[in-house]
Amino acid sequence: MRSVLTGVLAAVALTACGSSSGSAEPAPPDPAPTRAAAKAAAGATGTPSATAAAVGRRTIATNLQVPWGIAFLPDGDALVAERTTGRILRVARDGASKRTVMRVPGVDTDSGEGGLLGLAVSPRYKTDKLVYAYFTGARDNRIVRFKLGGSPKPILTGIRRGFIHNGGRIAFGPDGKLYAGVGETGETGLSQKRSSLNGKILRMNPDGSVPEGNPIRGSVVWSLGHRNVQGLAFDAEGRLWASEFGQNTFDEVNLIRPGRNYGWPAVEGRGGTAGGRYTNPKVTWRTSEASPSGAAIAGGRLYVAALQGEGVFRIPLRGKRAGTPRLLYGGTYGRVRTVVKAPGGGLWIATSNRDGRGSPRAGDDRIVRVPAG
Numbered sequence: 001m002r003s004v005l006t007g008v009l010a011a012v013a014l015t016a017c018g019s020s021s022g023s024a025e026p027a028p029p030d031p032a033p034t035r036a037a038a039k040a041a042a043g044a045t046g047t048p049s050a051t052a053a054a055v056g057r058r059t060i061a062t063n064l065q066v067p068w069g070i071a072f073l074p075d076g077d078a079l080v081a082e083r084t085t086g087r088i089l090r091v092a093r094d095g096a097s098k099r100t101v102m103r104v105p106g107v108d109t110d111s112g113e114g115g116l117l118g119l120a121v122s123p124r125y126k127t128d129k130l131v132y133a134y135f136t137g138a139r140d141n142r143i144v145r146f147k148l149g150g151s152p153k154p155i156l157t158g159i160r161r162g163f164i165h166n167g168g169r170i171a172f173g174p175d176g177k178l179y180a181g182v183g184e185t186g187e188t189g190l191s192q193k194r195s196s197l198n199g200k201i202l203r204m205n206p207d208g209s210v211p212e213g214n215p216i217r218g219s220v221v222w223s224l225g226h227r228n229v230q231g232l233a234f235d236a237e238g239r240l241w242a243s244e245f246g247q248n249t250f251d252e253v254n255l256i257r258p259g260r261n262y263g264w265p266a267v268e269g270r271g272g273t274a275g276g277r278y279t280n281p282k283v284t285w286r287t288s289e290a291s292p293s294g295a296a297i298a299g300g301r302l303y304v305a306a307l308q309g310e311g312v313f314r315i316p317l318r319g320k321r322a323g324t325p326r327l328l329y330g331g332t333y334g335r336v337r338t339v340v341k342a343p344g345g346g347l348w349i350a351t352s353n354r355d356g357r358g359s360p361r362a363g364d365d366r367i368v369r370v371p372a373g
Contacts, residue, residue, distance in 0.1 A: 065354060245287075
């Protein structure tokens with residue numbers, strides 16, 4: 001966990017970078033890989049792709065404070081949520097500027113792994129101007145929607161909050177429904193409790209109501225038996241893939257089916273299906289190799305941000321099957337929290353080196369555009 005020195009460095013960094021608006025600073029050079037991360041990258045997951053890492057990279061924004069959610073507007077600019085400040089920044093698609101567009105009221109920015117987490121832009125943004133956010137409040141985790149600068153309206157409340165495992169990723173699916181990954185807050189029994197919203201993936205209408213076709217009548221629960229889902233991505237056929245933190249043994253990528261039970265806490269990794277009761281993951285890593293967070297799909301490949309792995313895993317998809325993960329950019333940027341498909345091609349990745357568990361470098365935290373290759 002956090003050392004005293006890391007805590008002091010993080011506090012100094014937060015104080016030094018308190019500016020909330022204005023043009024983006026000149027980006028420092030991309031840092032070199034750390035020795036430890038380079039060693040990890042060359043282990044069981046394979047050698048990072050030198051070609052992909054060397055072509056088409058560009059620093060988009062620097063001096064951010066634990067960026068978490070990223071959602072693109074129709075014009076190609078992005079909204080970026082800072083977990084520990086409650087701010088939403090608007091970052092130009094070319095990185096020419098960044099400015100604060102609002103501070104979300106009610107966010108508890110001193111809540112362990114909680115704070116301002118996932119962002120999503122309405123599929124009808126051009127007409128309704130709505131933005132969605134998942135955040136930790138004083139009493140619960142909740143999902144709200146609002147127009148930028150306006151007052152948030154809760155659409156789903158009562159998600160139990162915790163010091164750890166708040167989940168927080170939200171995304172609109174091709175069906176127009178809003179999906180959310182919710183952690184079990186360290187209370188493992190909640191994952192199997194059907195009446196609880198925790199340890200689940202949720203599916204709801206844009207107003208928070210229960211859609212037709214959900215597997216549990218009257219409930220937004222879409223799947224259960226999860227530990228801490230922080231990555232959601234839809235493939236070209238509308239299938240939902242999710243990344244999930246393990247505990248002591250295996251991290252996972254799961255292909256999500258409505259009503260399926262993914263086994264936590266009875267099963268971690270490929271532990272058997274208990275006669276069909278549980279669904280096994282499509283990909284696993286040792287927990288020392290990955291800590292998978294955000295996810296994106298581009299060009300038939302699943303990209304998964306890795307905190308412990310300090311890079312981005314590229315996983316080929318073949319229908320319902322997933323191939324062997326390969327680590328890209330191993331150790332180059334440190335802890336990677338979020339990866340999103342960018343308008344016009346490529347990916348944006350966001351670091352999480354100032355979250356109290358990383359080693360901040362000059363310019364951290366940052367967003368970097370990388371090729372999807």
